[in-house]
Amino acid sequence: MRVRRQGLQAGCVVLWVIGSVVVAGAKVTQSGKAVAAKSTRSAATSRSLVAATPPMGWNSWNFFAGKVTDKDIRDTADLLVSTGMRDAGYVYVNIDDTWEGKRDATGKIQSNEKFPDMKALANYVHSKGLKLGIYSSPGAKTCAGYEASLGHEGQDAATYAEWGIDYLKYDLCSYGGVMHQQAPNDVPAQNKMMRDAYELMHQAILKTGRPMVYSLCQYGDDSVWDWGPSVGANLWRTTGDISANFDRMSLIGRSQAGLEKFAAPGHWNDPDMLEVGNGRLNHDENVTHMTLWAMLAAPLIAGNNLTQMTPDVAAILMNKEVIAIDQDALGKQGSRIYAEGPVEIWAKPLKGGAKAVAIFNFGETASEMRGIRLHLKEMGLSGLVTARDVWAAKDLGKIGDTWRTTVPRHGVVLLVVR
Numbered sequence: 001m002r003v004r005r006q007g008l009q010a011g012c013v014v015l016w017v018i019g020s021v022v023v024a025g026a027k028v029t030q031s032g033k034a035v036a037a038k039s040t041r042s043a044a045t046s047r048s049l050v051a052a053t054p055p056m057g058w059n060s061w062n063f064f065a066g067k068v069t070d071k072d073i074r075d076t077a078d079l080l081v082s083t084g085m086r087d088a089g090y091v092y093v094n095i096d097d098t099w100e101g102k103r104d105a106t107g108k109i110q111s112n113e114k115f116p117d118m119k120a121l122a123n124y125v126h127s128k129g130l131k132l133g134i135y136s137s138p139g140a141k142t143c144a145g146y147e148a149s150l151g152h153e154g155q156d157a158a159t160y161a162e163w164g165i166d167y168l169k170y171d172l173c174s175y176g177g178v179m180h181q182q183a184p185n186d187v188p189a190q191n192k193m194m195r196d197a198y199e200l201m202h203q204a205i206l207k208t209g210r211p212m213v214y215s216l217c218q219y220g221d222d223s224v225w226d227w228g229p230s231v232g233a234n235l236w237r238t239t240g241d242i243s244a245n246f247d248r249m250s251l252i253g254r255s256q257a258g259l260e261k262f263a264a265p266g267h268w269n270d271p272d273m274l275e276v277g278n279g280r281l282n283h284d285e286n287v288t289h290m291t292l293w294a295m296l297a298a299p300l301i302a303g304n305n306l307t308q309m310t311p312d313v314a315a316i317l318m319n320k321e322v323i324a325i326d327q328d329a330l331g332k333q334g335s336r337i338y339a340e341g342p343v344e345i346w347a348k349p350l351k352g353g354a355k356a357v358a359i360f361n362f363g364e365t366a367s368e369m370r371g372i373r374l375h376l377k378e379m380g381l382s383g384l385v386t387a388r389d390v391w392a393a394k395d396l397g398k399i400g401d402t403w404r405t406t407v408p409r410h411g412v413v414l415l416v417v418r
């Protein structure tokens with residue numbers, strides 16, 4: 001359900017969304033008197049907004065893919081704590097596809113032999129001060145061909161709640177085929193089926209009474225950012241899958257321009273999970289990836305193998321100032337302010353009036369920004385501003401629009417200006 005306001009007088013109660021449940025405070029009559037709230041209230045009323053800032057955590061897919069096991073999840077939980085990642089904000093430990101077994105005689109989903117006891121695993125993860133996420137599909141099969149939720153939505157949500165699951169990634173996968181089969185060549189009907197399928201699981205989650213982050217994965221089809229909030233999404237994938245190379249990562253990041261108006265506390269654009277520390281991304285490329293995602297107020301779901309994390313990758317993932325930009329309470333996604341060839345300048349408004357300004361160089365050689373201004377005016381700033389170089393952890397004092405620096409190949413300079 002979209003954020004709606006009822007009664008526009010100052011001080012009236014704003015209807016807002018908790019995992020898309022309308023938390024109706026009270027309806028304000030013309031006389032200004034509050035009357036009883038409409039009963040769309042639920043157990044959610046008393047809990048705080050789910051995903052008030054972009055969710056942070058770790059997911060098994062980008063590194064472990066189909067090989068992930070219970071042990072990998074436990075090792076990751078241990079390492080999230082010992083590396084400091086949990087305390088930096090990475091609290092969700094999300095098991096992606098390939099945990100699923102068969103259903104028992106009552107239709108209850110079982111985990112497979114790689115995950116002998118999901119409830120015990122959840123207890124372990126929770127004992128570390130972390131939360132556990134899981135994965136399914138509205139189709140009969142997941143993308144990797146495992147058992148999924150079609151026809152068992154309520155039962156599966158109840159099972160997840162019983163296990164202690166805190167986050168569900170719900171991936172369209174084979175449901176796309178169902179849509180095509182049942183409504184061939186009828187795009188609006190297919191879209192309605194898709195929304196209904198996501199809403200069905202949303203309602204099933206609400207019925208459990210257990211707060212769960214609800215993550216939609218349907219690759220950004222049908223302008224999901226328009227209707228994601230109406231089916232309870234706390235985040236929705238805006239693209240196809242990321243992979244651990246600069247071209248794919250930067251293409252995805254740059255193509256988020258224009259989606260900023262759809263992100264807000266409680267529901268976020270998701271350009272896919274982080275590949276920082278994976279593949280052959282070098283230092284500057286990892287820094288660019290982390291910066292882009294922070295500027296986009298994107299969920300920060302690490303996807304690397306923590307048992308092999310280098311100090312450089314750890315420092316990039318745990319840079320407190322960069323995380324603070326991503327998690328800023330204002331909840332604004334950054335915009336592209338200016339592009340000139342390979343150089344792009346993005347700005348993200350922060351709470352209290354400061355702005356994060358990222359100067360990206362997607363080109364193949366370093367840029368000295370010759371002839372390229374900061375375009376402060378287009379960000380609503382004028383004259384000299386006080387600046388800090390975030391990755392260099394260095395205050396720059398006052399700078400003006402013609403300030404320039406060297407931006408490495410595939411690199412970025414990130415400032416906070418006020």
Ligand code: GLA
Binds near residue numbers: 143144171241
């Ligand atoms: C899809 C998703 C990926 C991952 C795999 C698992 O491709 O987009 O993020 O979840 O399925 O099979």
